[in-house]
Amino acid sequence: MGKRIYALNRDLHLYLGLFLSPFVLLFAVSVFYLVHVRAAEKSAPGLPRLVTGVPVKEELAQLTGLDQVRGLRPVLDHLGVQGEITFIRRIAKEHRLVIPVVVPGRETSVDLNLATGTASVTERRTGVVDAMIHLHKMPGPHNVAIRGNSAYMEYWRGLADVSAYGLLFLTLSGIYLWIGLRAERRVGIALLSLGAISFFGLVYAVSH
């Protein structure tokens, strides 16, 4: 029984590890960008595209949170703009809504005038580095109420979850496999202790 569980765990560790390796590699590479990249390779915004006859209703300005995002989605579709709405800024006096929309590698700013039914759409490329950092940070802790309002963000959230849960499983199954190796126990315990001291020592020093 014990041998069968051990063998099953070893196979799961192997196959799940192989399946997850591209995701872990992607996250690992993006860490270097997150930690070290300073210069942005963002292009200058392009010329604004002016669109008239946009089907908008004044009530859109009164909505909040996800309701407002849902109300705006058909408008963005009409304008040919796709991606994650990062936030919505309302300029009440001018009956305007400013909506930044992001897909990794591209930012679009939609300036919507609810009174005149016009929109100014400005797009700019933000590049691969920004895309890497964006994906690593998303969905993130900000604007939780509306985050995940695009298909790609929901898709990404799912895969980031799979990577995180998968990695947690790999660590646990790895510990189980290591415990089975009597010859490696002493060195393993020493490294585990060293890792714990480094980790808790660093966390304590950084946060106190």
Add this chain to the structure above:
Amino acid sequence: MPSRIEYTFKIWNRKGHYYLGLYFLFFLWLFSFTGLLLNHGSWRFAEFWPNRKMSSTTSQIELPQAGTALDRARDAMRQLGISGEIEWTAAKPGSTLFEFRVNRPGHNFAVSLDPAQGRAVVEHTEINAWGVMRVLHAFTGVRAGDARNERDWIMTKLWAFSMDAVAAGMMLMIASGLYLWWGLRSKRVLGAIALALGSTVCGLLLAGVRWIS
């Protein structure tokens, strides 16, 4: 018949796979778990912002006049007894105040110095352990596209180094894992299917989110 070098490499590759995993275990748990927390901001049990503690103190200090902005900020921080990563904020138009933030996981200090009156106002925000964990996930002290802020605190540098080390360790573990798998002839076909499936899903995702656009 494998050569002696190949045999030694095989042994140490295997050992290295275990050793790296064991050494980085707590870091991996932190980054995986906080990855989940960042992915699910609506999880109530891990709320930290509504439970934050805020306080404000005013004190008289000797404001340094000479040196760079960083030198002056460090001098003021020493007098105020605070430490952390300095974050420069946008100066308010027409203001004579010398303002900056000091961040470290769990604590944020908004410092406002009035050189004319020698007065320092410090607004302190403290968050709970869930918040500390989330901040640790991306505590780098710098941001892409923000040339003004540098990593200026030794602990931020150390933490950023540890993030690099974990990422490099993960890459080494992937490489050693691939080598270990390739040595298992009976597992090659199923392993290749798992690897191809993972690569395809990952590739489709990247194409799907217009990475390559």
